[in-house]
Amino acid sequence: MSNPITSIKLVLLGEAAVGKSSIVLRFVSNDFSENKEPTIGAAFLTQRVNINDHTVKFEIWDTAGQERFASLAPMYYRNAQAALVVYDVTKPQSFIKARHWVKELHEQANKNIIIALVGNKVDILEENEEERKVEREEAEKLADEEGLLFFETSAKTGTNISEVFLGIGEKIPLKGLENEHANGGLNVTEDQRVNLANTANASENASACSC
Amino acid sequence: MNIKDQYLDTTSISSLRSGVRPTKSQTSFNIQSRAQPSLSINLDNTIVQTIIPPVNNSLSGDIEDNSLLHSHPRLRSMQSISSIASRRTTRPNTSSDQLSVNTSFNPIIEQSFTYCNNNNNNIDDPSTIRTQDAAFGEEIRKDLIDRLAQSIYSYPTSLAGNTNEFKPVVSNEIPDVFINDNQIGSTFQSHAKNFFILTSAGKPIFSMFGEDKEIIPYMGIINTVVSYFQINESTNIKTIKLNKTKQTFAFTSKAPIILMAYSRRGETTNELMTQLDLLYSYLISSINERQLKRLFHNRSNFDLRNFLEVTDFDNLRQICSLLSNKLYPDFGLNALQCFVMRKNERARIHDTIHNLLINENKNIPRGTLLYGLILSYKRKMFKLCAVIRPKGHSLHTIDLQLLFSLITHQFENRDGDQELWLPICFPKFNSNGFLYSYIKYLSRSNSNNLGSSSSDIEDTVLVLISAQKDAFYKLKTFGDKLWNKLQSDKLNEYFIKDRFKFRISDIQAPLVHHFMYKIKKYVQYVMPEIEIHNDDTNKLNRYENKLKKFYGHLYNSVVDDNGLPINKTILNYLHWEEEEEEEVEEAEGNEIENDFQREKINMMGLIWITPQFELYLICNNGVNNKEIVLRSAKRIISWCKKYESRLFIQEGATF
């Protein structure tokens, strides 16, 4: 616990059934469940990892992919420092949706947000390469143009999952180290309400009754 | 045929089938027969019951406004958890002049129905060629009903008189006096119970059983039946009963949604209607009414199935199963069960919550938290450990049951320490908007030290509800602090293990097999643990189903056409006994059964309703001494009163 700790707020976005929850489950519990039920609303999870001498605490929002929850997404990405935009390499439609999310994040989210484009379910390709419907080159091109990290993963086999989070962690830590206690640089939020650290500290001394 | 007859009719159905005759032996206090607001007509074998529009509505008036719930404002699902006292006095005044409306609905039957009893789905092949005649409208109506029935009629005939399900009676079992309607066969017609949900355009949304290719045409027929009565009779059809085949169809039309329940189990119209209300409420909890209306506005062809989640269908199936196969008193009694703990323990927990709310007043401003619950979850049942609510505000039990079904599902899919933030509409609170639920799993324990049977796992969960969609972190902070505080004060130990669960034998109430006791002002109930068959799901289901039917009969014996008790105070005994002449059972591969002398069925139940409480009680087989049963009933009541503060949450943490 002597390591300095950086918190990274991270949000997962993407079409329904591309495997967002499975990626999180693999990352947090190193587990996989074949028939995972869809997420309703959103799930919040945390995971600590050590990157070099540094502890990074991921605060992860796993959001529902279904269209009817799409309008709730800004609430989750507004204060995020990182986003995983996930698609399914066997579903072209999910890649179109991923493009939309990247665009929306660039327009609406924190300017410094680190975005990783993640093509999931590559395990299916290992069995049959013909199942691939989204070319790697096409995705790399999008990643280049938009300045995204890019990974092809399999939550089922674990391929590249930790690399995704590691890659994001490496892009952020220095800032976090400098401002660890000041809590400034990391949380460039206009909306202090949702700044957990601030409220938590304040409450220690604050009297409930103001009179 | 009047309503009273209908009740008797339904019970006699079961008696015919099972060879057991229920006898209403005594009804003390005065039972008044009430004028019914609905009209039932016996079309030969077919009872068509429709809701008559209120008199002040013109007959051709707004059809959609004749919503069933409006006509029946007192569906017995209308209590909320803190309602001070359940007053049954405001029953709708069903004046007799309503009955004179819609006299046109007076069919003249010129030919009787014949239902072909074969296994084909004959909807596209009417057996007769219709000719024009004077009673044409009547003919259409019959035809519609005919088709509705025909297409769901065919089920294996072996089911109809199947009474060979009697098991050797053991001391902690009660006999099954009802038809065993476990499904045989695979088509949707073979199920004794089914639910259908469709759009007002006739597009399928959900059915409990059935493949698309069977269900989709059937949805069209349901839609036509409902539309026919709306358009040609200016009524919302409520129910169709076919006495010959013991089938009941109950309808609810709430544009843009139509629901239908089908039952061969002798359930009353009101039972089926309240079940439909729960299913509709589930839909609304997922997509609120405003959203639903908007989706269908200018888009009556909207395919709602594609809008719903897999989770929604799973939850609907789960609710259907609870309604059909489980005891599910939460719904039947419209009350919640409470986790038993000592008075001072509960008080300490509530005080802790209350103090934290005051201390955290800055971080969780007034209005952020609307409602909070600590729940214990075991064997798919929820019990209240603690309640946090504003003074004078409460949530409806239906709303909480919907929340529970959502959480049940999340429980089965939870991973690690995730916290959830779910939008949910509480239809009885506000059917047009969403609230947001923060859900955190607090702990898990296994009360059975010996094994790891999953049925003994008890989970504890915290639910905090807000109207603000971005209140997650505020509620999370509060929840974390609350949990830390409860742990540091060791208060969590009070609700992670059920130390005070009781058996029926813990109460000095001789001859009583099982009971349910509800205190109306708390909208909570208690019952002894069901401790048999917990290791065998099928047996447990069968047992619960049995209890459910006994209790259903008990309740139905004292309610009027609206499903409301006929009086404010009622004490009634019900008897189920075998008739003398009994069909010789065909033992089809039943090796064991025949070796046992089956115990004679002689069951008694008691229902006692007062303005303060409701007691439902099932005796052991062979009991017929009312005095002893009444004495036992009184003992149960005084036992429940003695331990009231342990068994019930009386106040909760109010703010």
Place this chain on the structure above:
Amino acid sequence: MSTRKKNILKVIILGDSGVGKTSLMHRYVNDKYSQQYKATIGADFLTKEVNIDSDKIATMQVWDTAGQERFQSLGVAFYRGADCCVLVYDVTNTKSFQNIKSWRDEFLVHANVSSPETFPFVLLGNKIDADDSKKVVSNKAAQDLAASLGNIPLFFTSAKTAINVDTAFQEIARSALQQNQNDADAFEDDFNDAINIQLDNDTNSCSC
């Protein structure tokens, strides 16, 4: 994903009594032809899964409505939420052809569709297996009608010999799917309608 439900396409078949609507439907769904004449009461319902353009699958819910006028009161219910309307006439029956326009109007009046101009209709001239001597509606007249109704697709079919039935229903499914998928504005922000909660402010948690 397999969990995704297929689109349900509601298709209404309209036309005079006896033009062969039911036979067409049966031919399509069961691939059989029923000689027996049957006056439909209200409506019959059939369903069939269709592959459209080899990459889309939908479930067609066909509503075969009665030709008789006396059922028109139920039109509203039958037509509500239709994705495509099929107009059928009998090439050996002039009256049935002349009535096509009124069937279309009848549909539009009762169906309350959001944009009548673009609602998909398909016109079918049935019984082309009949002797030429019996055919009284010319192909030209049919083409003119189809054009005047907004260039709607036209097929000459025979339920008896199965001519063009599959082709026609393929087109019907395609038109229906097009109508069905106009759900662009279905996903508005539904979470911005905050519920106002009025808690009684007099019971302030701070007692001082």
